[in-house]
Amino acid sequence: MKYNFNEIEKKWQKYWSENQTFKAENKSDKPKFYVLDMFPYPSGAGLHVGHPLGYIASDIYARYMRHKGFNVLHPMGYDSFGLPAEQYAIQTGQHPAKTTEENIKTYRRQLDQIGFSFDWSREVRTSNPNYYKFTQWIFKQLFESYYCKDADQARPIAELEEVFEIEGNKNINAVTDEGIEIFSAEDWKNYSEIEKQKVLSEYRLTYLSETEVNWCPALGTVLANDEIVNGVSERGGHPVVRKKMKQWSMRITAYAQRLLDGLEKIDWPQPLKDSQINWIGRSEGAHVEFAVQNSEYKIGVFTTRPDTIFGVSFMTLAPEHELVPEITTDEFKEAVDQYRTATAKRSERDRMADVKTISGQFTGAYAIHPFTGKPIPIWIGDYVLASYGTGAVMAVPCGDQRDYDFAKHFGIEIPNIFKDVDISEAACEDKNAVIANSDFISDLPAKKAIKKIIEKLEEKGIGKGKINYRLRDAIFSRQRYWGEPFPVYYKNDMPYMIDSKYYPITLPDVEKYLPTEDGKPPLGNAHTWAWDTEKNEIVSNELIDHKIIFPMELNTMPGWAGSAWYFNRYMDAKNSDEFAGKEALEYWRDVDLYLGGSEHATGHLLYSRFWQKFLFDKGFVPVEEYAKKLINQGMILGTSAFAYRWEYENKEKPEEPKKTIFVSKNVMERILKEREGLGKKKKAVVGEHVDLLGVSKVKKEDQYSHFTPIHADVRFVNASNELDVEAFKNWRPEFKDAEFILEDGKYIVGREAEKMSKSKYNVVNPDDICHDYGADTLRLYEMFLGPIEQAKPWNTAGITGVFGFLKRMWKLYHSGEEGAFFVSEEAPSKEELKTLHKTIKKVDEDIADFSFNTSVSSFMIAVNELTAQKCNKRAILEPLAVIVSPYAPHIAEELWEKLGHKESVSTAEFPVFEEKYLVESTKNYPISFNGKFRFTLELPLDMSKDEIERVVMENEKTQKQLDGRIPKKVIVVPGKIVNIVG
RNA sequence: GCCUUGAUGGCGGAAUUGGUAGACGCGCUGGAUUCAAAAUCCAGUUCUGGCAACAGAGUGCGGGUUCGAUUCCCGCUCAAGGUACCA
Structure with a gap:
């Protein structure tokens, strides 16, 4: 009988599906094992051969664990909100839900055909209202929580309100916005509703804030940093400006330390942990306040080297720093304004990418050195980022290379505070250098000096030790249609949560998926998107009266919202009352093996850990880290094929039509090599080779053209890299009349490994x-x-x-x-x-x-x-x-x-x-001479060391190798090897 | 720049605590079978020299430790991924 795989595979796939062979029960005598894949976004292109790599590995593991007697949970679902479906909707007017549904069907068919042992009864889709009602519910929980530093966990916001009533906020130790004001119980009671809400939002774990975004007026949308190239939008090349917008943020910074600590408890790849550690960016140092001369203002800075404070010779503020307009003197107003406008035009990424240019502007103001009392000029400069630390630095040119360069550039003095260190060429960033010329910390090494200076700062009340994190609160609003709606309405511009009883707050229908003409997000196009606080339902916008019926939030949640907790949902996917039932959560607890790509290191994998910790604090989940073990699967790259195009134009006879000529790979390489030999620029000219190509007789120097590699569809290329020229010609109309320069009668393409993508024509299905x-x-x-x-x-x-x-x-x-x-x-x-x-x-x-x-x-x-x-x-x-x-x-x-x-x-x-x-009685011993293996000798395994040595030395092959030499040493490792030295 | 990972035949890759480098597969060469092809089977295949036995070289490069190093240590080169004026 033949191995008829098509028939066999269909038969068993049907069997598994009909018998629900891989359905996992939430109760079992067997030990549990949870194997999870990072779920896919169902793109229109369907699965390519790269996708299943991780799924196959995890499926093998899941099946193996079943054989080993475990109750295995191995689910699959779809991260089905996302941009591509929305883009497609904008182009075609089709509802994203419809195209998403179609794409999922394709994915499912493809997944089924590979024979995965998924428990499909637990499938989740983030765009399904039955799923996102709980995403909305978690959002509400975050809104109603704050982070208490004393308890080191999230606590209900209601607790705060009680305390405020009694004693104000003076004893509250919580993670909040910078510079929160202290108020008394009296103050609190006298606050208006709006004022109270404003105060509370400074504590909430999700809050509205004015955030600087990259706004593209032409596209009517906010762009991510990587969607901007050279200050204009990648799509369309429209100008982008930095603009403040009211957006939801997540106070992930509250969890910075715990996110760091938690990494030690989980078995994840070290590179992945490293990139999270890096991303969180913890640094220890001090916060120091500098008073501004002749004013009330104080400028706070964060520094990791408070011990170098006696080396401060100027301060630099980020151009956006809020005090800049306040402290700038009239004399410098114009120059400062000019500088500020210039930097506002550049995106943050541009500013960071351009490290070489030093720019800045003196404000005319001076700060007072907290220890020496000397005046310190205050500058602004775009090497200082508004978003890190306090947006201001105390510049120590002798100890920091950037400050050094800045000082050199503007002719600011560079006092030396290091003992026996030459700073005429560069700053000294060595932490082992001994401090000098620094009053009470002179002659101390950095570590001791830091301790002492912090004590002194605290004593004087002008600073304190501080731990700073690079991690920033995560912006949670997106100006998109195809995402989770917020369960939020606005009363007097303050956000209010809709009661979770009425969830899901389902996505409204819109006519257009684009932003509105006045720049509101796509939900601004919805006609029925107002909340009736009496009927508790979504009603027509026309009814908005700001008394009972209020406008609803127009932003939607980002892609990572749904994926930040889905692993819990699989445990009890059909529960309509809770995101997952207690019993199920207690049984499955956490993921035992999580498989996915490393590209999610600082996105999904950080945010989901944050949400899990939050849910843990609230007692909703039993574990603080949701995935014990994580494996990254490498990407399967496509092998792109290239045809080398040469646009040929006879400049002597301009009436001749231009020709498109494709040159076979090795012919092209030979040409390039010859040119290199002639000392000509590589890849530049092919004029001299017109004859060789046999195209036409022309004056050679008139033919200037590069070879341009063009992606050819890999379907037209066989295993020997030969191109099916006819198929290639018919592929695109512009190649119809192209000519081909062959080698040995064949056209050979170049190959290169690239990410598999539709646009590179290298996708294998x-x-x-x-x-x-x-x-x-x-x-x-x-x-x-x-x-x-x-x-x-x-x-x-x-x-x-x-x-x-x-x-x-x-x-x-x-x-x-x-x-x-x-x-x-x-x-x-x-x-x-x-x-x-x-x-x-x-x-x-x-x-x-x-x-x-x-x-x-x-x-x-x-x-x-x-x-x-x-x-x-x-x-x-x-x-x-x-x-x-x-x-x-x-x-x-x-x-x-x-x-x-x-x-x-x-x-x-x-x-x-x-x-x-497997037990053997003999071993085929490798016999080596001076470490070089020569021959093997079969000997009993129970033979003693001496016996082995004797037998080996007596062997005639040994004698032949030695050729009369007397060995210095014979090394015998029983069961392993014999080595004869000498 | 920094962090991480890696570099082994023509190719993908293997090699447990340092102990026969190149398993397994592809490709290639020769053969069997067949009218022929596909399929299948057998043998060979790191490189250099040699008919062969065999000898020499060999795991990115340069050193070191060791009886013995792909493996451990030091210094470099290159490649890929991440990140970047982080005070």
């Missing part, structure tokens, strides 16, 4: 592979490509290898007449048992190490050996089917059934490795 070779081959091959965490280019060249393996394995079970199924009941031989147990051991170890590629190799070795042994014993082939089943489940099920089993192979117990079958 798993559908074709499944059709031609089957899902089991695809699964094995993706694993066989190399270590899971490594990025690698996709190349189908080797796929016949694993396909051949499956066919050979199939044959083992079909040793009957004319290939009929047959297994013998005979007892297996020693050799057969050895092969089997060697493989069990290897697969156990490999799965524990997530080394799936080497398991596939060991399967191949096993099948090769069993084939050579002509093995057809049930006692070997039955366990073999189980070992292979996590990797190639369809063929395993089919063979399992043929072996006479009624239940799915997934219920079978994983074969247990037994050492006794």
Whole structure:
């Protein structure tokens, strides 16, 4: 019988679906195991071969753990809110819900065809109102909480209000906005409703704030930093300005320290942890206040080197610093204003990217040095960022290179406060340098000086030790349509939460998905988007009276909102009362294995940890870290194909039409090489080669043109990199009449590994592979490509290898007449048992190490050996089917059934490795001379060291190697090696 | 610049605590089978020299430790990813 993979795979996929084979129960006597994949955004392009890599690995793990007796939760769902669907809606007018639904159907079909053991009964979609009602609920919880530093956890905001009533806020130790005012109980009671709400919002874990954003008036939207190139929008090249906007923020900074500490408790890849540590950016130092001369104002700075305070010779403020207009003297007003306008035009990223240009402006004002009392000129400069620390620095040119460069550039003095250090060329940033010329901290090393200076600052009441974080509160508003609506309405411009009883607050329909003409987000186009506080329902905007009926929030939540808690939802996906029931949460607790790409390191993986900690503080979830172990899967890259275009124009005969000529790769390379030999600029000119190309007779120097690599669709290229020229010509009208310069009658393309993407025409779809070779081959091959965490280019060249393996394995079970199924009941031989147990051991170890590629190799070795042994014993082939089943489940099920089993192979117990079958009595000792291996010698394993040495030395091969020399030393490591030195 | 990861045949990659470098697969070469092809099977395949036995070189580069280094240590080069005026 032939290995008919198409039929087998369809049959078992149907079986699994009909029998709900992989449905996980929330109660079980078995230990639990939760295997999770980062869920996909269902894009219109469908799955490409890169997507399933992680899913296959996690599926192997999940199936393996089932065999090992665990109750496995292995769910899948969709992060289905997002920009592409909205862009598509803008272009076509189709509702994003509709296109998203279609895309999900494609994804599901593709996922099913690969044979994953997902429990589809728990599928979640972030854009489903039954799901996002809980995203809204969590948002409300955050709104109604503040971070208490004493308890080091989130507490209800209602507690604050009680305290305010009694004693004001003087004893409250909470994470708040900078510079919060102290008020008494009396003050509080006299505050208006609006004033009270304003105060509370300074404490809330999610709050409205004026945030600087990159506003693009032409597109009517806010752009992310990476959507701006050279100060204009990437799309369309429209001007971008920095603008203040009222937006929701998440006080993630409250959790900075715990997010840092938590990393020590979880088994995540070190690079990923490092990038989170980096992102949080903790630095220890001091906050110091500098008084401004002849004024009431004080400028606070953060410094990590308070010990260098005697080296301060100027201060620099960010141009946006709020005190700049207040302190600037009339004389400098104009220059300062000019500088401020100039920097406002540049995006933050531009400013940061341009490190070389030093610019700044003196304000005319002076601060007073807190210890020496000397006046210190106050400058503004765009090397100081408004968003870090206090937006101001005490400049110590002798100790900080940026301050040094700034001082040099503007001719500011550079006092030296380091003992025996030359600062004529550069600043001294060495923390081991001893401080000098610094009053009471002179002659101290940095560490001691820092301690002393902080004590003094605190004593004088002008500063204190401080820990600063680079991490900033996360902006949570998006001016988009296709996202979660906020459950918020506005009364007197203050936000109020709609009671969670009325969730979900469903996304309203709009006619256009673009921003409104007056620049409001797309929800501004909705006609029915007002909250009736009496009827508790969404009503027509026309009814807004600001008494009972109020306007609702027009922003939507960002992409990461839904994905910040979905792993909890899978535990109890159908619960309509709670985001997940207590019992389910207690049973599943956390993810045991989480698989996904490292690109989420500082986005999803940080925000989701933050939300989990918050939910933990509130007692809603039982664990503080939701994923014990995380594995990054590397990206599968596409192998792009390039055709090299040369635009040819005969300048002597302009009447001749221009020609598009494609030059085969090696011809092009030869030309470039020759030109290099002639000393001409590489890749610049091909004029001299007109003859060679045989195009036309022209004056050579008139032909100037570059070779331009053009992406050719990889479907037109075969394994030998030959281009199907006809298909390529028909592909695009502009290539219809192109000419081709061939080599050996073929057009050879260049190849390069790039991210798989539609625009690069290098996407390989798993559908074709499944059709031609089957899902089991695809699964094995993706694993066989190399270590899971490594990025690698996709190349189908080797796929016949694993396909051949499956066919050979199939044959083992079909040793009957004319290939009929047959297994013998005979007892297996020693050799057969050895092969089997060697493989069990290897697969156990490999799965524990997530080394799936080497398991596939060991399967191949096993099948090769069993084939050579002509093995057809049930006692070997039955366990073999189980070992292979996590990797190639369809063929395993089919063979399992043929072996006479009624239940799915997934219920079978994983074969247990037994050492006794591998015990050897002899060892083939490698004999080396001076560390160089020469030959092997088979000796009993129980032979003593001396005995081995004697036998080896007596051996004639040894004598031949020694050629009469007397060895200085003979090293014998029993069971390992013999090395003869001398 | 900084952080991280990596570099092994023609290619993807393997090598447990330092102990026979190149498993397994692809490709390539030769052979069997076939009218022929596909498929399948067998043999060979790191490089250099040699008919061969064998000898020499060899895991990015330069040193070191060791009887012995792909593996450990020091110094570099290159590549990929992340991050960037973070006071």
